Amino acid sequence: MKKISQELDNELLLYLDGELDSHAKERIERALQHNEALRQRLVQLQAVETTVKTHLLEAPSKNFTQMVMQKLDQYPSQATSFSMLNGILLLIGVLLLSGIATILVSSGVFDQATGTLDLNTIQFPSLNFKQNLPSIPIDGKLIINVTILLNLGLCWLVFDRAVLKPLFRRRMQMGH
């Protein structure tokens, strides 16, 4: 059986939708009289249209509306909210790192990690400084302590979003 060209297949669909002008419509009807494959394709497309239109619409559960009305106060939704499990895992990870860093600081690992960054030793090819640049003191212990503090702040944020907010929201819903 002759294969239908893509162009003819496109025209057939437009014919089915009644979107062809009179000339194109006559042309496709003539082709349909002589082309068995085209006739079969038309029957196939018509069958698909009928099947889809008849069977497409789906019915949700009977208590759909009731569920929506019950959950109206629950926002943001579960899909977009910060996952409690992910939050707790992140919290554990950050706390663990902060704990390790604190132990290392208290055991004096970073006591010797001090020095100065002399900006005069750095070459700036595009800039031509005449004056002396200052030296910046670097205190490894201080940097780690600041990092630990920032981590603890992050922990509080994660705890608030992943645990406290969902907990209070749930309690509020139960109270309704």
Add this chain to the structure above:
Amino acid sequence: MTNDPDQVIIDQLLAGDREVYAVLVNKYKRYAFTIAQKILQNKPDAEEAAQDAFIKAYHHLAGFNRESKFSTWLYRIVFNTAISYRRKNRHQFQSIENTVIEYDQDADGVLEKIDKKKYLNQALMKLSEADRAALTLFYLDEFSLEEIAEITGMQANTAKVRIHRARQRLADELKNILNKEALTL
């Protein structure tokens, strides 16, 4: 003064009458669920996504500018919610390349009993989620091409071409799944 009953309900909602939202949910739940179901191909997820979309729509009602129909705006939320559920749960979905369309050799005698819906869904699963959504909106017969484009975030011309090709592809996929006799039942 508007004659659109949806606008009247929205006014009531914005005035604080929360319970009238059930009227809108009842009116649009089947279409909303169908759109979500066609994208997610999973009833519990589709139910959750459609409910979630209604809740989002309720909370953003004040931001609805009323330039389009409420249904168009709502279905855009449903579409986006279902797409985000799909991304979130992608790992749970079976790859279409690995999906085996089972054909029961003994079923020849009981073709009359074919569950067309099941085969239709199998054929739809062969299409991309954007094609499925666009086709669903097209066949639900409620939307113009411009509205379908607005809901799916495509250009109108792109939506037209996409729907056209998806219809051809759907016919091909159904043909592959069923034999000619089953299609012409």
